[in-house]
Amino acid sequence: VQVVESGGTLVQPGGSLTLSCAVSGFTFSDYNMNWVRQAPGKGLEWVSYITSGSDTIFYSDSVRGRFTISRDNTKNSVFLRMTSLRVEDTALYYCAKWVAPGYFDSWGQGTLVTVSS
Amino acid sequence: SYVLTQPPSLAAAPGKTATITCGGNNIGSKSVHWYQQKPSQAPVVVISKNTDRPSGIPERFSGANSGNTATLTISRVEAGDEADYYCQVWHSGSDHRGIFGGGTKLTVL
Numbered sequence: 001v002q003v004v005e006s007g008g009t010l011v012q013p014g015g016s017l018t019l020s021c022a023v024s025g026f027t028f029s030d031y032n033m034n035w036v037r038q039a040p041g042k043g044l045e046w047v048s049y050i051t052s053g054s055d056t057i058f059y060s061d062s063v064r065g066r067f068t069i070s071r072d073n074t075k076n077s078v079f080l081r082m083t084s085l086r087v088e089d090t091a092l093y094y095c096a097k098w099v100a101p102g103y104f105d106s107w108g109q110g111t112l113v114t115v116s117s
Numbered sequence: 118s119y120v121l122t123q124p125p126s127l128a129a130a131p132g133k134t135a136t137i138t139c140g141g142n143n144i145g146s147k148s149v150h151w152y153q154q155k156p157s158q159a160p161v162v163v164i165s166k167n168t169d170r171p172s173g174i175p176e177r178f179s180g181a182n183s184g185n186t187a188t189l190t191i192s193r194v195e196a197g198d199e200a201d202y203y204c205q206v207w208h209s210g211s212d213h214r215g216i217f218g219g220g221t222k223l224t225v226l
Contacts, residue, residue: 034215036215043201043203043217043218043219043220044152044154044160044203044205044217044220045217046214046215046216046217049213049214049215058212058213058214060214094159094160101148101166101207102148102150102206102207102209102215103148103150103162103165103166103205103207104150104152104160104162104205104215105162105165105171107159107160107161108159109158109159110159
């Protein structure tokens with residue numbers, strides 16, 4: 001299993017950014033996927049969840065209305081569109097495969113998003 | 118909202134047993150998962166579904182869950198076990214979400 005995130009960069013407050021996650025080694029279209037983030041020196045924070053067919057999506061309260069998760073099963077990829085970025089969104093963003101009854105059994109190495117002026 | 122509480126730090130000598138707790142309201146009714154995260158590395162699940170150990174995880178790692186406390190026990194602690202450990206549950210209700218504990222830094226003396 002390989003999970004590879006990309007797209008992280010330095011962005012100004014109020015800006016937008018899209019993260020990508022490319023996976024291989026399992027049948028992507030069979031699995032629900034998530035984004036989890038970790039601010040520098042802090043703990044893990046769940047961000048968003050999308051089902052295999054994109055029919056059900058959930059967000060944490062801290063990002064709802066600003067972030068949008070999506071996926072393309074033809075490209076074995078999941079995305080996180082982030083808008084109205086805040087300084088507190090600064091974090092390493094991990095893409096993680098979800099398995100029932102609700103844990104993350106495969107993670108990427110993360111992509112760093114820095115929100116600063 | 119549901120909160121998981123972990124001690125920020127714990128120290129154990131090599132060869133001894135380390136027990137990391139994860140407190141939550143009636144957590145015994147939930148499925149608890151534990152992750153190990155070493156510096157500059159992604160988290161790795163060491164215990165899933167309260168007590169299951171994924172392939173490749175040493176038998177020294179075990180889990181339990183009852184009442185208001187779940188525990189991760191590391192027997193015969195080794196230097197390589199020094200890491201941050203996180204408990205996690207999946208909240209399923211009107212709004213589903215992943216919930217992590219604050220993490221426990223295990224120091225091997």
